[in-house]
Amino acid sequence: MKMHKIIKERRLALNFTQEQVAKYLGVTTPAVNKWEKGISYPDISLLPALARLLDTDLNTLLSFQDDLTDKEVAIFLNQVSETIDKEGFTAGYDMAIAKLKEYPTCDQLVCGVAMLLDGALILKASKDDRLEEYRTEIMSLYKRAARSDNIQIKEQALSHLISNAIQRKNYTEAQALLDIISDPSPVDKKQIQAKMYIEQGELSKVAKTVEEKLLLLNTEVHETLLSLMDIAIKDKRYDDAGYIANVDEQATKIFDLWEYNRYLAHFQLYLALKDRTKLLKTFVPMIKSLTKKWDVNKSLLYQHIQTKEVDEDFGKKLQKNILKSISGDEEASFLKDSPELEDILKDVK
Incomplete structure (x- = not known):
């Protein structure tokens, strides 16, 4: 205002x-x-x-505070886009720059205008006499947005500056900007890093980066499916929970996750249903899988990931903790005096 x-x-x-x-x-x-x-x-x-x-x-x-709401910014950007379509890039560009002079501290507007003009530049102004002026101003806007206190705006702008540096083959600048981005970040930091490695021809590094991202995503999917199943169980939608458990089991197999993970969903489902037969049928291979070493690099999906040496006794310790937890859990009281459970307990003592 x-x-x-x-x-x-x-x-x-x-x-x-x-x-x-x-x-x-x-x-x-x-x-x-x-x-x-x-x-x-x-x-x-x-x-x-x-x-x-x-x-x-x-x-x-003195109007130093930006008083445009996100909705107002979105409406204005739509107006700029329509102006570019109807009257040409220059008209939309001049309209956007005039607005920025009116609201110079509105970071959302600065970043939004930069991205809009950047996207429209190649399609609408590739042969314009002012092309270099446009490019210089757009980069300037990204740099302004990259100083924002809003982490999402800042890192969104940084990602565009990094892409520009990669296009110019200035990988030192690109890496320096990438290192500024937080972890975790609103932008896909690993994907940007992978793109830079590909451009530099460092394929082993990019493979490691992409594989780490894939493993992280698959682990998150597994945890999300377990949460969805837990919700379905609490909501007494047991058929839905069964379907989700089946999806989780298939996903952990397809994406070569730790064998132990593939049993977890069904174990939780059968425990909630108090289905002793199915629970034990799942529990026995699940508890035994803990002593099998998971060599993540044997999977073609994760062969470049660097792994740490795991304590050989880790699986046995985890076994004992789980069995101790099951033995003292009231929800699992229906398993008491189970010969199958007694055999497992003897094996791990």
Whole structure:
């Protein structure tokens, strides 16, 4: 909002007349009237007193605060896009730059305009005489947005600056910018890193990066499916829970996850259903799988991932903890005196 609108809005909110404001500040009523119409502006020496009178601060009075909502930014960007389609890139560009001069501190607007103009540049202005001017300004906007306090806006802008550096084959600059991005991040940091390695021909590095991402995503899918199944169980949608458990089992097999994971969903389902027969049928291979070493590099999906040496006794310790937990769990009390469970307990003692 511009200064003249702020002055008028605050004056009315405080029930002041223009005459009262003029009297308090030692100016004429017509002067205040001109301020509110945007014809002229208060003398700089009057600004602190005017801000105090209107019960606001200088930043607000001078329009230093961006007051565009996300919705307003989205609506404006649509207007710019329509202008580019109907009147050409230059018309949309000039419209966007004019808006940025009005709201220079609105980071959402800065980043949004940069991305919109960047996307439209090749399609709409590839032969324009002002092409270099456009490119320079767009990069400048990305750099402004990359200084935002909003992490999502900042890292979105950084990702575009990185892509530009990669296109220019300036991999040192690209890596330096990538290192600024947080982890985890609103942007796909690993994908950007992979793209850079591919451009540099470092295929073993890119394979490791992509494989790590794949393993992380598959693990997240597994955990998400377990949560969905738990929701279905609590909602007594047992058929849905069974379907989700089947999907999880297939997914863990297809994506070569730890064998132990493939049994977890059905184990939780049968435990909730108190289905002793099916539970034990699942539990026995599940508990035995803990002592089988999971060599992640044997999978073609994860052959470049660097792994740490796991304590050989880790599986046995985990076995004992799980069995101890099951033995003391009231929900699993229906398994008490089970010969199959007793045999497992003897094996791990």
